[in-house]
Amino acid sequence: xxxxxxxxxxxxxxxxxxxxxxxxHDARTxxxxxxTVLLPIASSPLITFRIQFRAGAAxxxxxxxxxxxxxxxxxxxxxxxxxxxxxxxxxxxxMASSVNAIVDKDVTTFVGTTHIDNLDRYLDLFLQVLLEPRxxxxxxxxxxxxxxxxxxxxxxxxxxxxxxxxxxxTFMYAGHPYGYPDQGLxxxxxxxxxxxxxxxxxxxxxxxxxxxxLAGGYPKDLAGKVSKALEKLPATAPAHAAHPATxxxxxxEVLAVEKDTRxxxxxxxxxxxxxxxxxxxYALMVANSHLGEHRTMNGVxxxxxxxxxxxxxxxxxxxxxxxxxxxxxxxxxxxxxxxxYFSIWIRPVQPQHRQFAxxxxxxxxxxxxxxxxxxxxxxxARSFVKNYSKLWAQDQGRRLGYLMDSRFYGMDDFxxxxxxxxxxxxxxxxxxxIKKHLRSDNLKVAVVTKGAEAFLNDVxxxxxxxxxxxxxxIPQAVIDEDKVVAVxxxxxxxxxxKVVNVAEMFK
Amino acid sequence: MNLTxxxxxxxxxPTLRVGMLMGLALLALNAGDAMAKDVxxxxxxxxxxxxxxxxxxxxxxxxxxVAYYTIVRAGSRNEVEPGKSGFAHFFEHMMFRGTxxxxxxxxxxxxxHLGSDPNAFTSDDITVYHALVSKDGLEQVVDVESDRxxxxxxxxxxxxxxxKAVLGEYNKNYSDPENKLYEKSRETxxxxxxxxxxxxxxLQDIEDMPNQYAYSREFFRRYYAPQNCVxxxxxxxxxxxxxxxxxxxxxxxxxxxxxxxxPAEPQQTAVRTAHVDWNNATLPYLCVSFKAPAFDTKTxxxxxxxxxxxxxxxxxxxxxQELVIRDQKVEELSVYAPFRRDxxxxxxFAKVKDASQLDAVRNRIYQTVxxxxxxxxxxxxxxxxxxxxxxxxxxSLGTARSVAxxxxxxxxxxxxxxxxxxxxxxxxxxxxxxLTRVAGSYLTRARATEVTLTGGAQ
Numbered sequence: 001x002x003x004x005x006x007x008x009x010x011x012x013x014x015x016x017x018x019x020x021x022x023x024x025h026d027a028r029t030x031x032x033x034x035x036t037v038l039l040p041i042a043s044s045p046l047i048t049f050r051i052q053f054r055a056g057a058a059x060x061x062x063x064x065x066x067x068x069x070x071x072x073x074x075x076x077x078x079x080x081x082x083x084x085x086x087x088x089x090x091x092x093x094x095m096a097s098s099v100n101a102i103v104d105k106d107v108t109t110f111v112g113t114t115h116i117d118n119l120d121r122y123l124d125l126f127l128q129v130l131l132e133p134r135x136x137x138x139x140x141x142x143x144x145x146x147x148x149x150x151x152x153x154x155x156x157x158x159x160x161x162x163x164x165x166x167x168x169x170t171f172m173y174a175g176h177p178y179g180y181p182d183q184g185l186x187x188x189x190x191x192x193x194x195x196x197x198x199x200x201x202x203x204x205x206x207x208x209x210x211x212x213x214l215a216g217g218y219p220k221d222l223a224g225k226v227s228k229a230l231e232k233l234p235a236t237a238p239a240h241a242a243h244p245a246t247x248x249x250x251x252x253e254v255l256a257v258e259k260d261t262r263x264x265x266x267x268x269x270x271x272x273x274x275x276x277x278x279x280x281x282y283a284l285m286v287a288n289s290h291l292g293e294h295r296t297m298n299g300v301x302x303x304x305x306x307x308x309x310x311x312x313x314x315x316x317x318x319x320x321x322x323x324x325x326x327x328x329x330x331x332x333x334x335x336x337x338x339x340x341y342f343s344i345w346i347r348p349v350q351p352q353h354r355q356f357a358x359x360x361x362x363x364x365x366x367x368x369x370x371x372x373x374x375x376x377x378x379x380x381a382r383s384f385v386k387n388y389s390k391l392w393a394q395d396q397g398r399r400l401g402y403l404m405d406s407r408f409y410g411m412d413d414f415x416x417x418x419x420x421x422x423x424x425x426x427x428x429x430x431x432x433x434i435k436k437h438l439r440s441d442n443l444k445v446a447v448v449t450k451g452a453e454a455f456l457n458d459v460x461x462x463x464x465x466x467x468x469x470x471x472x473x474i475p476q477a478v479i480d481e482d483k484v485v486a487v488x489x490x491x492x493x494x495x496x497x498k499v500v501n502v503a504e505m506f507k
Numbered sequence: 508m509n510l511t512x513x514x515x516x517x518x519x520x521p522t523l524r525v526g527m528l529m530g531l532a533l534l535a536l537n538a539g540d541a542m543a544k545d546v547x548x549x550x551x552x553x554x555x556x557x558x559x560x561x562x563x564x565x566x567x568x569x570x571x572x573v574a575y576y577t578i579v580r581a582g583s584r585n586e587v588e589p590g591k592s593g594f595a596h597f598f599e600h601m602m603f604r605g606t607x608x609x610x611x612x613x614x615x616x617x618x619x620h621l622g623s624d625p626n627a628f629t630s631d632d633i634t635v636y637h638a639l640v641s642k643d644g645l646e647q648v649v650d651v652e653s654d655r656x657x658x659x660x661x662x663x664x665x666x667x668x669x670x671k672a673v674l675g676e677y678n679k680n681y682s683d684p685e686n687k688l689y690e691k692s693r694e695t696x697x698x699x700x701x702x703x704x705x706x707x708x709x710l711q712d713i714e715d716m717p718n719q720y721a722y723s724r725e726f727f728r729r730y731y732a733p734q735n736c737v738x739x740x741x742x743x744x745x746x747x748x749x750x751x752x753x754x755x756x757x758x759x760x761x762x763x764x765x766x767x768x769x770p771a772e773p774q775q776t777a778v779r780t781a782h783v784d785w786n787n788a789t790l791p792y793l794c795v796s797f798k799a800p801a802f803d804t805k806t807x808x809x810x811x812x813x814x815x816x817x818x819x820x821x822x823x824x825x826x827x828q829e830l831v832i833r834d835q836k837v838e839e840l841s842v843y844a845p846f847r848r849d850x851x852x853x854x855x856f857a858k859v860k861d862a863s864q865l866d867a868v869r870n871r872i873y874q875t876v877x878x879x880x881x882x883x884x885x886x887x888x889x890x891x892x893x894x895x896x897x898x899x900x901x902x903s904l905g906t907a908r909s910v911a912x913x914x915x916x917x918x919x920x921x922x923x924x925x926x927x928x929x930x931x932x933x934x935x936x937x938x939x940x941x942l943t944r945v946a947g948s949y950l951t952r953a954r955a956t957e958v959t960l961t962g963g964a965q
Contacts, residue, residue, distance in 0.1 A: 045901070046902060046905070085832060086828050086832055089822050089823050090823050090891075093822075093823045093891055093892075093894075093895050094890070094891040094894035094895055094898070095894070095895075095898055096894075096895045096896075096897075096898035096899040096902060097898070113902065115898050115901060115902060117898075118898070138835075141835065142831075142832065142835050145835070145838075145860070146838055149790060149838060149860075152788060153788050153789050153790050153962075156787070156788050157684070157785075157787040157788035157789045157962060158682065158683045158684055158685070158787070158789060159682060159683055160679070160682035161679060161682075259787065260786050260787060261682055261787070262678050262681065262682070263675070263678035263679070263682075265679075265682075295624075296619075296624050297603070297615045298615065298619050306672050306675075307611075307668075308668070309668070310667075310668035310669065310670070310671030310672050310675075311671070311675070312671075312672065312675035312678075312679075313672055313675040313676040313679055329624060329626070347675060347679050348675060348678045348679045348682070349675065350671075350674070350675075350678070380619065380620075383619075383620065383622070384619050384620075384622055386622065387621065387622015387623070387641065388622045388623070388624065390571075390622065390641075391572070391622075391623075391624075391639055394569070394572070394639075394905075394906040394907075394908065395905045395906050395909075396905070469667075469668075470667055470671075470717055471663075471664045471666075471667030471668050471717070472663075472664055472667075473662060473663070473664035474664065502787075502788075503788070
């Protein structure tokens with residue numbers, strides 16, 4: 001253990017101490033079988049609630065994609081039997097608190113934080129939101145319209161990067177329950193009725209399906225109170241349909257979304273058989289940090305694409321689903337998935353560089369897969385992840401989120417055990433995991449660009465894509481490498497590729 | 508909406524009253540006298556080095572962790588020459604390109620070794636460089652940070668390459684019609700002051716950046732001087748030892764600030780209008796902006812106008828309930844009135860469901876502010892909004908980074924961390940007649956700019 005690790009010990013000790021206290025088996029028994037994750041921090045004046053249901057967008061029925069998201073919104077933005085939504089917001093406002101829902105594929109989590117001064121009033125409202133939804137037709141109209149507008153206007157018209165990511169998701173998980181935006185499909189939303197929402201709520205948001213998460217300076221009886229209240233939920237355990245296998249990918253399969261836009265957003269990915277529950281995940285964490293740690297300058301992709309060549313604003317890679325948490329660069333918590341995917345996010349490039357940028361990203365991915373990492377790269381990346389991960393849970397909400405995610409994956413505390421797992425890694429293990437799980441030949445690519453047909457033809461035909469710089473003094477090694485990248489062969493599977501107008505997306 | 512330019516890997520927000528982070532600070536909020544005391548609960552040590560550099564140190568319970576911020580009191584407000592919009596932000600990128608002692612790669616390697624991720628952001632008034640680091644890496648950070656402020660060095664080739672990353676940043680932001688609406692609103696509202704352009708800058712100026720190498724050095728000379736900067740340290744450290752480090756590494760900094768005059772905006776006398784055609788799918792938008800006063804904690808105007816924004820336009824407001832919840836003519840209604848060193852904008856945004864409703868929504872916005880100038884708000888609502896402000900603040904002090912974020916805002920605006928407590932005293936003092944007064948003074952048609960944006964069907 002190095003000196004820096006010793007310095008970090010107090011924080012970790014605090015976390016571990018809290019965890020030790022936080023999982024009392026007797027408490028779980030007393031809580032009528034509702035699993036409970038507790039993170040008591042006596043000195044904190046704040047109390048964080050995270051109530052998670054094992055129900056997500058992947059549980060949306062056929063023809064009703066978007067139902068879970070709409071149901072969650074009807075709870076948090078639709079009022080309760082006692083109070084209209086207008087009244088709920090007015091009551092929460094003086095506390096500067098709210099109840100929000102995070103909907104992902106496998107779970108939906110209701111989150112909120114309040115000051116201890118307001119605990120009783122907040123708890124009452126929080127439980128009303130979960131247990132006594134109003135299900136008013138006017139709120140349903142408003143929220144369904146908003147959700148549809150998100151698909152038709154925001155996603156199609158206002159955010160090329162998110163459009164690119166959602167396009168990749170749709171393409172990568174075609175035929176799989178993950179293969180839709182959480183907001184669903186526009187036509188499916190038209191078909192959803194208020195009765196559908198009520199039925200989905202009764203079926204999926206049940207006592208057998210819930211986990212309680214609490215953190216902060218809460219009174220000792222809070223967990224019991226919450227658990228007792230949740231006993232009002234139906235006892236039925238909803239069945240989750242088994243996921244079909246994702247379709248095999250043959251060659252480079254391209255979805256080119258035609259859109260009138262200034263630049264070209266590119267996302268690359270493929271499903272992987274690894275989650276945090278697997279030993280190889282930790283080896284891949286190190287490899288991924290080396291290739292493209294989110295929004296740092298450390299990654300190969302960021303260095304070669306942005307720093308050296310000025311192609312765009314940023315280039316990153318991921319080994320699990322990643323959503324950035326607000327103004328941080330860290331992932332949000334409480335979006336665990338039973339199936340994960342590897343991806344590369346190339347932020348928008350100028351259209352004249354789109355083919356070169358795709359080639360360069362695949363060239364670097366291929367280099368990693370073919371050559372693996374060196375001992376020095378391995379040690380550098382491992383050291384970074386080990387220290388950087390200590391910044392991921394600076395507040396109680398995030399710490400609680402990580403603990404709940406650990407429970408989802410059926411493992412001990414992810415962050416608490418991460419340093420030891422990283423320490424135990426060897427270069428050979430990392431390179432073996434790269435070889436086993438990553439690849440640069442059979443994968444999916446989604447682009448959002450103007451002139452999508454021409455782009456698809458260019459990449460399918462391996463048309464040379466030389467890059468020209470305005471700047472002088474570009475190092476000769478870069479110019480030499482550019483010549484290789486400009487003709488780097490990509491094996492596009494044209495039959496499995498397609499051009500889609502943006503207006504046709506998420507219909 | 509991307510209103511501040513978060514750079515490379517930005518971590519925090521400079522906007523006060525934003526953030527719902529978890530708090531570990533035990534604050535006295537029950538009693539009505541909370542505002543009589545200083546709202547900021549941690550001890551603040553202010554020092555000034557002989558060269559004029561101010562340092563602010565705030566010990567905070569974040570075991571092993573220190574937030575290290577360097578606040579340059581220059582932003583896009585200081586881009587006074589025509590054709591140079593976006594330069595403060597671009598220059599922020601260049602600050603990561605290295606010195607003779609620490610090349611850009613060496614700089615990154617040092618932080619990587621520390622398990623830290625240095626970042627920066629630029630807004631209208633400030634440029635902020637920040638990192639969250641382990642306590643035992645603090646001296647290395649002080650060394651490398653002071654070095655780049657004193658000895659920044661980059662080639663013209665690096666400069667040109669970086670300009671392309673900035674263009675990429677513009678491109679990623681401007682697939683969003685809200686950014687275009689924001690840009691057009693500022694361009695229309697201001698004739699003279701540099702708030703006319705956004706921090707990102709005009710596209711034509713960004714495209715010309717590769718040719719402005721010499722200007723970049725001039726920008727550095729003018730603003731990157733100790734008298735124009737504040738170093739803020741929050742977290743787990745020993746105050747005197749840390750001050751000794753700061754003194755050791757920053758004392759050799761001999762530059763002298765040479766601040767260019769920012770042109771004053773003439774009084775606006777009539778409503779201004781503009782329209783944006785968007786070439787992709789979007790709901791129609793309306794932005795009504797009113798000229799707002801400069802940030803000031805000596806009077807109640809800043810605090811009163813801020814509270815008024817919440818009372819009139821946020822989720823609990825009668826107008827929001829009418830337009831968004833009841834009539835469902837509007838999908839989103841919001842107010843954005845950031846504190847600024849010079850008179851800025853109080854902006855009301857409406858995302859309307861049908862373009863035929865734009866006029867009606869605009870009229871309701873005017874009616875609302877005109878009523879606010881004559882009809883006092885009821886006592887319960889005023890008490891509620893003050894309670895919201897207090898608890899929002901208390902809940903935003905949970906981490907070293909969030910505490911630093913709160914202080915950064917007021918230090919950027921005033922140069923003095925004490926302004927934070929002053930601001931919250933002013934909030935507490937606001938009465939109903941202060942709200943009618945500021946509504947009548949600032950939220951008038953003669954000070955308004957209306958911009959609409961409508962899109963084409965795909």
